[in-house]
Amino acid sequence: MRSLVLLITLLAGCRPPADSPVRVTYWEKxxxxxxxxxxxxxxxxxxxxxxxxxxxxxxxxxxxxTIVATAGGDPPDVAGLWLNNVYxxxxxxxxxxxxEFMADTNWLARYVPVYADMCRYRDRTWAVVSAAAVxxxxxxxxxxxxxxxxxxxxxxxxxxxxxxxxxxxxxDPQTGAITQLGFLPQEPNWFVWAYPQWFGGRYWDGQxxxxxxxxxxxxxxxxxxxxxxxxxxxxFSSGFGNFNSPQNPFLAGKVAMVVQGVWMNSFIERxxxxxxxxxxxxxxxxxxFAMADADLLVIPRGAKHPREAWxxxxxxxxxxxxxxxxxxxxxxELLCFLQQKNSPLRDWSPFFTTQHPHPHIRVFxxxxxxxxxxxxxxxxxxxxxxxxLLMAFDAVRLLTRTPEEAVAFADERMRASWxxxxxxxxxxx
Amino acid sequence: MxxxxxxxxxxxxxxCLPWLIGLSxxxxxxxVASLFYSFCDYSVLQAPVWSGxxxxxxxWGDKVFWLSLKNTLFFxxxxxxxxxxxxxxxxxxxxxxxxxxxxxxxxxxxxxxVPIVASxxxxxxxxxxxxxxxxSFLRPVLGSATPAWLADPQWAKPALVLMSLWGVxxxxxxxxxxxxxxxxxxxxxxxxxxxxxxxxxxxVTLPLISPVIYFNLIMGIIGSLQVFxxxxxxxxxxxxxxxxxxxxxxxxxxxxxxxxxxxxYACAMAWVLFVVIVVLTVVATKLMEKRVHYxx
Numbered sequence: 203m204r205s206l207v208l209l210i211t212l213l214a215g216c217r218p219p220a221d222s223p224v225r226v227t228y229w230e231k232x233x234x235x236x237x238x239x240x241x242x243x244x245x246x247x248x249x250x251x252x253x254x255x256x257x258x259x260x261x262x263x264x265x266x267x268t269i270v271a272t273a274g275g276d277p278p279d280v281a282g283l284w285l286n287n288v289y290x291x292x293x294x295x296x297x298x299x300x301x302e303f304m305a306d307t308n309w310l311a312r313y314v315p316v317y318a319d320m321c322r323y324r325d326r327t328w329a330v331v332s333a334a335a336v337x338x339x340x341x342x343x344x345x346x347x348x349x350x351x352x353x354x355x356x357x358x359x360x361x362x363x364x365x366x367x368x369x370x371x372x373x374d375p376q377t378g379a380i381t382q383l384g385f386l387p388q389e390p391n392w393f394v395w396a397y398p399q400w401f402g403g404r405y406w407d408g409q410x411x412x413x414x415x416x417x418x419x420x421x422x423x424x425x426x427x428x429x430x431x432x433x434x435x436x437x438f439s440s441g442f443g444n445f446n447s448p449q450n451p452f453l454a455g456k457v458a459m460v461v462q463g464v465w466m467n468s469f470i471e472r473x474x475x476x477x478x479x480x481x482x483x484x485x486x487x488x489x490x491f492a493m494a495d496a497d498l499l500v501i502p503r504g505a506k507h508p509r510e511a512w513x514x515x516x517x518x519x520x521x522x523x524x525x526x527x528x529x530x531x532x533x534x535e536l537l538c539f540l541q542q543k544n545s546p547l548r549d550w551s552p553f554f555t556t557q558h559p560h561p562h563i564r565v566f567x568x569x570x571x572x573x574x575x576x577x578x579x580x581x582x583x584x585x586x587x588x589x590x591l592l593m594a595f596d597a598v599r600l601l602t603r604t605p606e607e608a609v610a611f612a613d614e615r616m617r618a619s620w621x622x623x624x625x626x627x628x629x630x631x
Numbered sequence: 632m633x634x635x636x637x638x639x640x641x642x643x644x645x646x647c648l649p650w651l652i653g654l655s656x657x658x659x660x661x662x663v664a665s666l667f668y669s670f671c672d673y674s675v676l677q678a679p680v681w682s683g684x685x686x687x688x689x690x691w692g693d694k695v696f697w698l699s700l701k702n703t704l705f706f707x708x709x710x711x712x713x714x715x716x717x718x719x720x721x722x723x724x725x726x727x728x729x730x731x732x733x734x735x736x737x738x739x740x741x742x743x744x745v746p747i748v749a750s751x752x753x754x755x756x757x758x759x760x761x762x763x764x765x766x767s768f769l770r771p772v773l774g775s776a777t778p779a780w781l782a783d784p785q786w787a788k789p790a791l792v793l794m795s796l797w798g799v800x801x802x803x804x805x806x807x808x809x810x811x812x813x814x815x816x817x818x819x820x821x822x823x824x825x826x827x828x829x830x831x832x833x834x835v836t837l838p839l840i841s842p843v844i845y846f847n848l849i850m851g852i853i854g855s856l857q858v859f860x861x862x863x864x865x866x867x868x869x870x871x872x873x874x875x876x877x878x879x880x881x882x883x884x885x886x887x888x889x890x891x892x893x894x895x896y897a898c899a900m901a902w903v904l905f906v907v908i909v910v911l912t913v914v915a916t917k918l919m920e921k922r923v924h925y926x927x
Binding site for chain 2: 266269270272273290291294295296377379433436437438439440441583585586589592593596597600602603611615618619622625626629630
């Protein structure tokens with residue numbers, strides 16, 4: 203009898219009292235300074251009210267862990283996914299549509315159009331942007347000066363890019379080995395997927411894959427391997443270190459121009475302080491061409507506290523429009539300030555605009571607002587498509603396939619994959 | 632059955648129960664489930680939908696599937712015989728009664744206990760085209776024609792084969808145990824009959840360690856067809872860089888399941904790999920049947 207009383211007492215003790223705060227679990231991909239920045243926003247949210255406590259967990263492979271947890275019926279309440287995941291997860295019914303939480307239909311209008319657009323898919327909102335990013339051409343001004351180029355005038359077209367690249371390339375006079383490259387299409391290879399669109403192409407037309415015949419971008423890739431010598435490029439680039447190190451080829455002055463994102467400045471400050479560089483749009487026929495990306499917050503299907511999760515998401519999507527000091531920064535603006543990124547919001551507070559740690563933040567703001575800013579196509583098989591484009595790129599860059607062969611191969615695979623995906627969607631309709 | 636035997640059976644089963652439960656829940660159930668899923672359209676995130684033999688039919692026309700199988704067979708076909716020969720050669724050297732045998736044995740075995748990711752990082756540097764140790768040895772001979780190894784689609788697979796030899800310690804230890812079990816009087820008898828070193832090896836050593844060779848062969852077939860971690864760590868993910876030249880079967884299976892979210896197709900691939908391994912094992916067993924001698 204005594205043990206029964208003890209058991210009841212214990213069980214009663216386990217139940218949270220009625221007024222205790224709801225615990226919202228939040229999984230995020232970042233580590234290091236970027237995680238610390240998010241932790242600061244989470245702390246700010248937790249202190250701003252007493253009904254909800256967000257528990258922030260930074261972990262690797264957040265996408266795969268979210269898949270497994272969602273499939274197992276115990277997902278986090280909020281997950282910070284990559285943009286590459288969102289449409290694929292939405293097609294597989296892994297996300298909670300957010301429209302019903304939004305107070306009005308104009309809720310997304312707070313964002314710069316390119317960021318608002320990435321949250322929408324199949325007439326619904328699946329995600330909300332936390333930190334924004336946009337990429338542009340970064341050039342090393344010292345190397346420009348050494349090559350006799352105007353350090354304040356970046357290349358504006360692809361023809362100019364190739365011309366500058368040639369001028370910025372140096373070889374050892376004795377061995378002929380490359381000692382400095384102006385530009386290298388695979389450095390880094392993160393944005394290869396955007397090359398077809400950079401060349402004016404399209405990935406699909408809403409119905410079918412439209413990659414066939416788009417060989418121009420690959421011919422350009424091939425031209426670099428032929429012009430500078432495949433073996434010589436291989437030898438030279440095997441001396442490149444990790445992105446996150448002082449041996450990063452741009453930071454080490456081995457490659458004079460790279461396409462990189464707004465995050466690059468924090469790496470420059472850490473590994474190559476004093477590097478003199480500029481930022482501009484991708485050199486293209488379309489003015490202001492740039493590629494936007496973002497970190498997105500979603501509520502996985504089956505989350506225990508979707509309403510409370512939404513309150514937190516809303517906090518991250520907000521800011522203090524009148525902030526005049528670091529302490530007055532709030533929500534997403536604090537996050538983007540600490541991560542040295544551009545804010546996805548249309549409106550920036552005075553402090554954020556004038557005191558941002560990134561010296562070129564205005565350029566990034568313009569790039570994100572450009573009508574020619576693009577983001578990944580909204581396709582449920584995008585992850586596969588993106589890797590297939592990378593494979594085509596690699597095959598041509600390494601001269602193992604002609605541009606025509608590589609495009610035909612990728613197109614055939616993606617059409618088959620799309621057909622399979624379409625059938626899969628129909629089966630579940 | 633006596634009461635004592637029954638009690639013994641009950642106790643025995645009770646002791647085995649944790650293991651039996653573990654085996655059924657974590658091995659048997661997933662294996663059976665994967666067979667079912669291989670006939671389904673299944674993304675992990677949604678309930679599986681029966682799709683008949685679609686996954687298996689699709690595999691037939693999937694060029695990347697065949698490429699991954701080809702790459703894997705190439706790797707296994709090179710690394711397995713080479714690895715077995717190197718392991719046996721090392722074991723023979725260590726079995727010559729060399730002084731400080733335990734020290735050498737430890738040294739040769741050491742690479743097998745180094746974490747795979749750590750040894751992969753080490754080999755990344757050995758294979759580096761510009762600063763790599765390997766090319767610094769080759770440069771005096773080949774000049775500027777040294778391969779870029781992992782950055783070159785032609786040399787990436789041979790590089791991985793070369794690296795796989797570094798992990799022969801395991802099978803070497805097994806060979807060594809086998810060699811030490813060969814009775815010395817057989818060598819004496821062979822010597823009296825006038826056999827030299829080669830004849831002793833061919834007619835005494837090899838037949839007597841043939842069960843060990845057979846064991847290492849089967850384990851080698853299974854292991855080399857499922858190679859994953861080193862390649863994943865050294866080529867930067869499951870894409871088989873550069874240009875799918877190191878896209879091995881297990882890597883393609885992994886990316887299909889967890890990147891493309893086609894778990895049904897991946898399960899079908901796993902079962903095909905299972906059949907391939909079974910067939911190769913049966914073939915190896917048949918070929919070895921008359922050559923394996925077990926001491927009565």
